[in-house]
Amino acid sequence: MAQHRFHKMHGLGNDFVIFDAREHDLSLTAEQVRALADRHLGIGCDQLIVMRAPSATGTADMAMQIFNHDGSEVSACGNATRCVVALAGHDVLIETGAGLLRGTLGDGAVTIDMGLPGLEWDTLPLAYPMDTAHLPVGWEDLTDPAAVSMGNPHVIFFVADGAAVDLERLGPLIEHDPLFPERVNVNVAQIADDGIHLRVWERGAGLTLACGTGACATAVAAIRRKLVTGPVQVHLPGGTLTIDWQPGGPVSMTGPTTHVFTGEIDI
Structure with a gap:
Protein backbone atom coordinates (compact mmCIF):
# COMPACT_ATOMS: atom_id res chain seq x y z
CA MET A 1 0.00 0.00 0.00
CA GLY A 115 -4.21 40.80 -5.61
CA LEU A 116 -6.50 43.08 -7.56
CA PRO A 117 -10.21 42.28 -7.63
CA GLY A 118 -11.81 41.68 -11.02
CA LEU A 119 -14.57 44.21 -11.59
CA GLU A 120 -15.27 43.81 -15.32
CA TRP A 121 -18.09 41.62 -16.59
CA ASP A 122 -15.80 39.50 -18.77
CA THR A 123 -13.32 38.96 -15.92
CA LEU A 124 -15.83 37.11 -13.76
CA PRO A 125 -17.09 36.04 -16.33
CA LEU A 126 -20.74 36.94 -16.97
CA ALA A 127 -22.63 35.70 -20.02
CA TYR A 128 -23.07 39.25 -21.37
CA PRO A 129 -22.00 42.84 -20.52
CA MET A 130 -23.52 44.60 -17.51
CA ASP A 131 -22.52 46.88 -14.64
CA THR A 132 -20.93 44.65 -11.99
CA ALA A 133 -21.61 47.20 -9.23
CA HIS A 134 -25.36 46.80 -9.74
CA LEU A 135 -26.46 43.77 -11.77
CA PRO A 136 -29.99 44.36 -13.13
CA VAL A 137 -31.07 40.83 -12.17
CA GLY A 138 -32.69 39.04 -9.27
CA TRP A 139 -33.86 35.71 -7.91
CA GLU A 140 -37.06 35.97 -5.90
CA ASP A 141 -36.37 38.45 -3.04
CA LEU A 142 -32.63 38.59 -3.80
CA THR A 143 -32.17 41.56 -6.14
CA ASP A 144 -29.64 44.22 -7.19
CA PRO A 145 -26.51 42.13 -6.60
CA ALA A 146 -22.90 43.12 -7.19
CA ALA A 147 -20.33 40.84 -8.83
CA VAL A 148 -16.61 40.59 -8.07
CA SER A 149 -13.90 38.14 -9.12
CA MET A 150 -11.21 37.17 -6.62
CA GLY A 151 -9.74 34.68 -9.05
CA ASN A 152 -13.11 32.94 -8.75
CA PRO A 153 -16.54 34.47 -9.46
CA HIS A 154 -18.74 35.91 -6.69
CA VAL A 155 -22.18 37.47 -6.68
CA ILE A 156 -23.08 39.51 -3.58
CA PHE A 157 -26.54 40.40 -2.27
CA PHE A 158 -26.93 43.06 0.46
CA VAL A 159 -29.97 42.26 2.58
CA ALA A 160 -31.62 43.43 5.80
CA ASP A 161 -31.49 39.99 7.44
CA GLY A 162 -28.95 37.51 6.09
CA ALA A 163 -30.09 34.73 8.42
CA ALA A 164 -33.59 34.83 6.95
CA VAL A 165 -32.42 33.99 3.42
CA ASP A 166 -32.98 30.36 2.39
CA LEU A 167 -29.48 30.01 0.97
CA GLU A 168 -29.61 26.21 0.84
CA ARG A 169 -32.42 26.49 -1.70
CA LEU A 170 -31.45 29.68 -3.56
CA GLY A 171 -27.69 29.04 -3.57
CA PRO A 172 -27.74 26.16 -6.09
CA LEU A 173 -30.31 27.96 -8.23
CA ILE A 174 -28.09 31.05 -8.57
CA GLU A 175 -24.84 29.06 -8.79
CA HIS A 176 -26.04 27.26 -11.92
CA ASP A 177 -27.82 30.19 -13.59
CA PRO A 178 -26.77 30.62 -17.27
CA LEU A 179 -25.69 34.20 -16.43
CA PHE A 180 -22.57 32.62 -14.87
CA PRO A 181 -20.80 30.42 -17.46
CA GLU A 182 -18.33 29.10 -14.85
CA ARG A 183 -20.94 28.92 -12.07
CA VAL A 184 -20.69 31.36 -9.17
CA ASN A 185 -20.23 31.67 -5.40
CA VAL A 186 -23.30 33.22 -3.77
CA ASN A 187 -22.80 35.71 -0.91
CA VAL A 188 -25.58 37.13 1.29
CA ALA A 189 -24.36 40.11 3.33
CA GLN A 190 -25.86 42.23 6.07
CA ILE A 191 -24.25 45.57 7.00
CA ALA A 192 -24.09 46.17 10.77
CA ASP A 193 -22.37 48.51 13.22
CA ASP A 194 -19.57 45.98 13.76
CA GLY A 195 -18.91 45.33 10.08
CA ILE A 196 -20.38 42.85 7.60
CA HIS A 197 -22.22 39.66 8.52
CA LEU A 198 -21.84 37.14 5.72
CA ARG A 199 -23.14 33.74 4.65
CA VAL A 200 -21.74 32.00 1.57
CA TRP A 201 -22.89 29.26 -0.76
CA GLU A 202 -19.68 28.04 -2.42
CA ARG A 203 -19.89 26.57 -5.91
CA GLY A 204 -19.02 22.90 -5.74
CA ALA A 205 -18.99 22.87 -1.92
CA GLY A 206 -22.32 24.27 -0.68
CA LEU A 207 -22.79 26.15 2.56
CA THR A 208 -19.49 26.58 4.40
CA LEU A 209 -18.61 28.07 7.78
CA ALA A 210 -16.29 30.58 6.10
CA CYS A 211 -15.11 31.67 2.66
CA GLY A 212 -12.03 33.88 2.35
CA THR A 213 -12.53 34.94 -1.26
CA GLY A 214 -16.22 35.53 -0.47
CA ALA A 215 -15.28 37.83 2.40
CA CYS A 216 -12.88 39.71 0.09
CA ALA A 217 -15.41 40.01 -2.74
CA THR A 218 -18.15 41.17 -0.37
CA ALA A 219 -15.92 43.81 1.24
CA VAL A 220 -14.93 45.11 -2.19
CA ALA A 221 -18.58 45.30 -3.28
CA ALA A 222 -19.58 47.07 -0.05
CA ILE A 223 -16.73 49.59 -0.36
CA ARG A 224 -17.63 50.24 -4.02
CA ARG A 225 -21.17 51.06 -2.91
CA LYS A 226 -19.84 53.22 -0.03
CA LEU A 227 -21.61 51.05 2.53
CA VAL A 228 -18.39 50.57 4.53
CA THR A 229 -14.75 51.71 4.46
CA GLY A 230 -11.66 49.52 4.74
CA PRO A 231 -10.40 47.85 6.75
CA VAL A 232 -13.64 46.11 7.64
CA GLN A 233 -14.48 43.13 9.84
CA VAL A 234 -16.34 40.39 7.97
CA HIS A 235 -18.16 38.05 10.35
CA LEU A 236 -18.85 34.54 9.06
CA PRO A 237 -20.48 31.62 10.89
CA GLY A 238 -17.00 30.24 11.69
CA GLY A 239 -15.38 33.50 12.81
CA THR A 240 -14.09 36.88 11.65
CA LEU A 241 -11.73 38.02 8.90
CA THR A 242 -10.27 41.50 8.47
CA ILE A 243 -10.43 42.69 4.87
CA ASP A 244 -8.79 45.86 3.57
CA TRP A 245 -9.13 47.37 0.11
CA GLN A 246 -8.60 50.80 -1.33
CA PRO A 247 -10.06 51.28 -4.83
CA GLY A 248 -7.41 50.63 -7.45
CA GLY A 249 -5.27 48.56 -5.10
CA PRO A 250 -4.95 44.92 -4.01
CA VAL A 251 -7.17 43.22 -1.43
CA SER A 252 -5.65 42.17 1.90
CA MET A 253 -7.14 39.41 4.06
CA THR A 254 -6.09 38.61 7.64
CA GLY A 255 -7.34 35.80 9.86
CA PRO A 256 -6.43 32.76 11.99
CA THR A 257 -5.75 29.16 10.97
CA THR A 258 -5.95 25.88 12.89
CA HIS A 259 -3.99 22.66 12.36
CA VAL A 260 -6.32 19.85 13.43
CA PHE A 261 -4.29 16.68 12.87
CA THR A 262 -1.83 14.87 10.59
CA GLY A 263 -2.48 11.42 9.18
CA GLU A 264 -1.71 8.92 6.44
CA ILE A 265 -4.07 7.35 3.91
CA ASP A 266 -3.90 4.85 1.07
CA ILE A 267 -5.51 6.78 -1.78
Whole structure:
Protein backbone atom coordinates (compact mmCIF):
# COMPACT_ATOMS: atom_id res chain seq x y z
CA MET A 1 0.00 0.00 0.00
CA ALA A 2 1.21 3.51 -0.88
CA GLN A 3 0.57 5.70 2.15
CA HIS A 4 0.25 9.44 1.58
CA ARG A 5 0.69 11.88 4.46
CA PHE A 6 -1.87 14.67 4.80
CA HIS A 7 -2.76 17.55 7.09
CA LYS A 8 -6.28 18.44 8.19
CA MET A 9 -6.57 22.21 8.72
CA HIS A 10 -9.25 24.85 8.79
CA GLY A 11 -9.65 28.60 8.59
CA LEU A 12 -12.68 29.64 10.64
CA GLY A 13 -14.27 26.23 10.08
CA ASN A 14 -13.69 26.21 6.32
CA ASP A 15 -11.77 22.91 6.35
CA PHE A 16 -9.15 21.37 4.11
CA VAL A 17 -7.21 18.18 3.49
CA ILE A 18 -3.71 19.24 2.41
CA PHE A 19 -1.17 16.98 0.67
CA ASP A 20 2.45 18.08 0.21
CA ALA A 21 3.55 16.86 -3.24
CA ARG A 22 6.52 19.18 -3.72
CA GLU A 23 8.99 16.29 -3.73
CA HIS A 24 6.83 13.29 -4.61
CA ASP A 25 4.23 13.83 -7.32
CA LEU A 26 0.60 13.10 -6.53
CA SER A 27 -2.08 12.89 -9.22
CA LEU A 28 -5.73 12.78 -8.18
CA THR A 29 -8.84 12.09 -10.21
CA ALA A 30 -12.13 13.88 -9.53
CA GLU A 31 -13.48 10.58 -8.18
CA GLN A 32 -10.59 10.28 -5.70
CA VAL A 33 -11.06 13.87 -4.56
CA ARG A 34 -14.77 13.26 -3.93
CA ALA A 35 -13.95 10.11 -1.96
CA LEU A 36 -11.34 11.85 0.20
CA ALA A 37 -13.64 14.85 0.79
CA ASP A 38 -16.60 12.67 1.82
CA ARG A 39 -17.34 13.34 5.49
CA HIS A 40 -18.79 9.86 6.10
CA LEU A 41 -16.58 7.59 4.03
CA GLY A 42 -13.38 9.64 3.62
CA ILE A 43 -11.39 12.21 5.60
CA GLY A 44 -13.90 15.02 5.01
CA CYS A 45 -13.31 18.58 3.85
CA ASP A 46 -14.73 21.53 1.95
CA GLN A 47 -11.69 21.66 -0.34
CA LEU A 48 -8.70 19.42 -1.00
CA ILE A 49 -5.32 21.11 -1.52
CA VAL A 50 -2.14 19.81 -3.13
CA MET A 51 1.07 21.75 -2.48
CA ARG A 52 3.37 21.45 -5.50
CA ALA A 53 6.70 22.74 -6.74
CA PRO A 54 6.32 25.99 -8.72
CA SER A 55 6.01 25.68 -12.49
CA ALA A 56 9.08 27.85 -13.15
CA THR A 57 12.22 28.33 -11.07
CA GLY A 58 12.37 31.66 -9.27
CA THR A 59 8.75 32.69 -9.80
CA ALA A 60 7.32 31.42 -6.50
CA ASP A 61 8.21 29.37 -3.43
CA MET A 62 5.53 26.78 -4.18
CA ALA A 63 2.37 26.16 -6.17
CA MET A 64 -1.08 25.24 -4.85
CA GLN A 65 -3.72 23.12 -6.58
CA ILE A 66 -7.29 23.47 -5.27
CA PHE A 67 -10.15 20.99 -5.61
CA ASN A 68 -13.72 21.52 -4.43
CA HIS A 69 -15.67 18.92 -2.48
CA ASP A 70 -17.35 17.80 -5.74
CA GLY A 71 -14.00 17.09 -7.44
CA SER A 72 -13.93 20.21 -9.62
CA GLU A 73 -10.71 22.22 -9.75
CA VAL A 74 -10.77 25.94 -8.97
CA SER A 75 -8.24 28.76 -9.12
CA ALA A 76 -8.53 30.44 -5.72
CA CYS A 77 -9.34 29.76 -2.07
CA GLY A 78 -8.38 32.43 0.44
CA ASN A 79 -8.75 30.39 3.63
CA ALA A 80 -6.79 27.49 2.12
CA THR A 81 -4.01 29.88 1.12
CA ARG A 82 -3.74 31.08 4.71
CA CYS A 83 -3.56 27.46 5.92
CA VAL A 84 -0.80 26.63 3.44
CA VAL A 85 1.23 29.63 4.63
CA ALA A 86 0.79 28.54 8.26
CA LEU A 87 1.81 24.98 7.31
CA ALA A 88 4.92 26.29 5.55
CA GLY A 89 5.85 28.14 8.74
CA HIS A 90 7.25 31.25 7.05
CA ASP A 91 6.32 34.03 4.64
CA VAL A 92 5.76 32.51 1.21
CA LEU A 93 4.89 33.43 -2.38
CA ILE A 94 2.37 30.93 -3.76
CA GLU A 95 1.56 30.23 -7.40
CA THR A 96 -2.19 29.65 -7.91
CA GLY A 97 -4.56 29.54 -10.84
CA ALA A 98 -5.53 33.08 -9.86
CA GLY A 99 -1.93 34.34 -9.96
CA LEU A 100 0.81 34.83 -7.38
CA LEU A 101 -0.38 35.32 -3.79
CA ARG A 102 1.96 36.47 -1.02
CA GLY A 103 1.33 35.20 2.50
CA THR A 104 2.76 36.74 5.66
CA LEU A 105 2.83 35.13 9.09
CA GLY A 106 1.71 37.37 11.94
CA ASP A 107 0.93 37.05 15.62
CA GLY A 108 -1.63 34.24 15.59
CA ALA A 109 -2.87 35.13 12.12
CA VAL A 110 -1.90 35.00 8.45
CA THR A 111 -2.26 37.88 6.00
CA ILE A 112 -2.67 37.21 2.28
CA ASP A 113 -2.22 39.79 -0.46
CA MET A 114 -5.09 38.58 -2.64
CA GLY A 115 -4.21 40.80 -5.61
CA LEU A 116 -6.50 43.08 -7.56
CA PRO A 117 -10.21 42.28 -7.63
CA GLY A 118 -11.81 41.68 -11.02
CA LEU A 119 -14.57 44.21 -11.59
CA GLU A 120 -15.27 43.81 -15.32
CA TRP A 121 -18.09 41.62 -16.59
CA ASP A 122 -15.80 39.50 -18.77
CA THR A 123 -13.32 38.96 -15.92
CA LEU A 124 -15.83 37.11 -13.76
CA PRO A 125 -17.09 36.04 -16.33
CA LEU A 126 -20.74 36.94 -16.97
CA ALA A 127 -22.63 35.70 -20.02
CA TYR A 128 -23.07 39.25 -21.37
CA PRO A 129 -22.00 42.84 -20.52
CA MET A 130 -23.52 44.60 -17.51
CA ASP A 131 -22.52 46.88 -14.64
CA THR A 132 -20.93 44.65 -11.99
CA ALA A 133 -21.61 47.20 -9.23
CA HIS A 134 -25.36 46.80 -9.74
CA LEU A 135 -26.46 43.77 -11.77
CA PRO A 136 -29.99 44.36 -13.13
CA VAL A 137 -31.07 40.83 -12.17
CA GLY A 138 -32.69 39.04 -9.27
CA TRP A 139 -33.86 35.71 -7.91
CA GLU A 140 -37.06 35.97 -5.90
CA ASP A 141 -36.37 38.45 -3.04
CA LEU A 142 -32.63 38.59 -3.80
CA THR A 143 -32.17 41.56 -6.14
CA ASP A 144 -29.64 44.22 -7.19
CA PRO A 145 -26.51 42.13 -6.60
CA ALA A 146 -22.90 43.12 -7.19
CA ALA A 147 -20.33 40.84 -8.83
CA VAL A 148 -16.61 40.59 -8.07
CA SER A 149 -13.90 38.14 -9.12
CA MET A 150 -11.21 37.17 -6.62
CA GLY A 151 -9.74 34.68 -9.05
CA ASN A 152 -13.11 32.94 -8.75
CA PRO A 153 -16.54 34.47 -9.46
CA HIS A 154 -18.74 35.91 -6.69
CA VAL A 155 -22.18 37.47 -6.68
CA ILE A 156 -23.08 39.51 -3.58
CA PHE A 157 -26.54 40.40 -2.27
CA PHE A 158 -26.93 43.06 0.46
CA VAL A 159 -29.97 42.26 2.58
CA ALA A 160 -31.62 43.43 5.80
CA ASP A 161 -31.49 39.99 7.44
CA GLY A 162 -28.95 37.51 6.09
CA ALA A 163 -30.09 34.73 8.42
CA ALA A 164 -33.59 34.83 6.95
CA VAL A 165 -32.42 33.99 3.42
CA ASP A 166 -32.98 30.36 2.39
CA LEU A 167 -29.48 30.01 0.97
CA GLU A 168 -29.61 26.21 0.84
CA ARG A 169 -32.42 26.49 -1.70
CA LEU A 170 -31.45 29.68 -3.56
CA GLY A 171 -27.69 29.04 -3.57
CA PRO A 172 -27.74 26.16 -6.09
CA LEU A 173 -30.31 27.96 -8.23
CA ILE A 174 -28.09 31.05 -8.57
CA GLU A 175 -24.84 29.06 -8.79
CA HIS A 176 -26.04 27.26 -11.92
CA ASP A 177 -27.82 30.19 -13.59
CA PRO A 178 -26.77 30.62 -17.27
CA LEU A 179 -25.69 34.20 -16.43
CA PHE A 180 -22.57 32.62 -14.87
CA PRO A 181 -20.80 30.42 -17.46
CA GLU A 182 -18.33 29.10 -14.85
CA ARG A 183 -20.94 28.92 -12.07
CA VAL A 184 -20.69 31.36 -9.17
CA ASN A 185 -20.23 31.67 -5.40
CA VAL A 186 -23.30 33.22 -3.77
CA ASN A 187 -22.80 35.71 -0.91
CA VAL A 188 -25.58 37.13 1.29
CA ALA A 189 -24.36 40.11 3.33
CA GLN A 190 -25.86 42.23 6.07
CA ILE A 191 -24.25 45.57 7.00
CA ALA A 192 -24.09 46.17 10.77
CA ASP A 193 -22.37 48.51 13.22
CA ASP A 194 -19.57 45.98 13.76
CA GLY A 195 -18.91 45.33 10.08
CA ILE A 196 -20.38 42.85 7.60
CA HIS A 197 -22.22 39.66 8.52
CA LEU A 198 -21.84 37.14 5.72
CA ARG A 199 -23.14 33.74 4.65
CA VAL A 200 -21.74 32.00 1.57
CA TRP A 201 -22.89 29.26 -0.76
CA GLU A 202 -19.68 28.04 -2.42
CA ARG A 203 -19.89 26.57 -5.91
CA GLY A 204 -19.02 22.90 -5.74
CA ALA A 205 -18.99 22.87 -1.92
CA GLY A 206 -22.32 24.27 -0.68
CA LEU A 207 -22.79 26.15 2.56
CA THR A 208 -19.49 26.58 4.40
CA LEU A 209 -18.61 28.07 7.78
CA ALA A 210 -16.29 30.58 6.10
CA CYS A 211 -15.11 31.67 2.66
CA GLY A 212 -12.03 33.88 2.35
CA THR A 213 -12.53 34.94 -1.26
CA GLY A 214 -16.22 35.53 -0.47
CA ALA A 215 -15.28 37.83 2.40
CA CYS A 216 -12.88 39.71 0.09
CA ALA A 217 -15.41 40.01 -2.74
CA THR A 218 -18.15 41.17 -0.37
CA ALA A 219 -15.92 43.81 1.24
CA VAL A 220 -14.93 45.11 -2.19
CA ALA A 221 -18.58 45.30 -3.28
CA ALA A 222 -19.58 47.07 -0.05
CA ILE A 223 -16.73 49.59 -0.36
CA ARG A 224 -17.63 50.24 -4.02
CA ARG A 225 -21.17 51.06 -2.91
CA LYS A 226 -19.84 53.22 -0.03
CA LEU A 227 -21.61 51.05 2.53
CA VAL A 228 -18.39 50.57 4.53
CA THR A 229 -14.75 51.71 4.46
CA GLY A 230 -11.66 49.52 4.74
CA PRO A 231 -10.40 47.85 6.75
CA VAL A 232 -13.64 46.11 7.64
CA GLN A 233 -14.48 43.13 9.84
CA VAL A 234 -16.34 40.39 7.97
CA HIS A 235 -18.16 38.05 10.35
CA LEU A 236 -18.85 34.54 9.06
CA PRO A 237 -20.48 31.62 10.89
CA GLY A 238 -17.00 30.24 11.69
CA GLY A 239 -15.38 33.50 12.81
CA THR A 240 -14.09 36.88 11.65
CA LEU A 241 -11.73 38.02 8.90
CA THR A 242 -10.27 41.50 8.47
CA ILE A 243 -10.43 42.69 4.87
CA ASP A 244 -8.79 45.86 3.57
CA TRP A 245 -9.13 47.37 0.11
CA GLN A 246 -8.60 50.80 -1.33
CA PRO A 247 -10.06 51.28 -4.83
CA GLY A 248 -7.41 50.63 -7.45
CA GLY A 249 -5.27 48.56 -5.10
CA PRO A 250 -4.95 44.92 -4.01
CA VAL A 251 -7.17 43.22 -1.43
CA SER A 252 -5.65 42.17 1.90
CA MET A 253 -7.14 39.41 4.06
CA THR A 254 -6.09 38.61 7.64
CA GLY A 255 -7.34 35.80 9.86
CA PRO A 256 -6.43 32.76 11.99
CA THR A 257 -5.75 29.16 10.97
CA THR A 258 -5.95 25.88 12.89
CA HIS A 259 -3.99 22.66 12.36
CA VAL A 260 -6.32 19.85 13.43
CA PHE A 261 -4.29 16.68 12.87
CA THR A 262 -1.83 14.87 10.59
CA GLY A 263 -2.48 11.42 9.18
CA GLU A 264 -1.71 8.92 6.44
CA ILE A 265 -4.07 7.35 3.91
CA ASP A 266 -3.90 4.85 1.07
CA ILE A 267 -5.51 6.78 -1.78
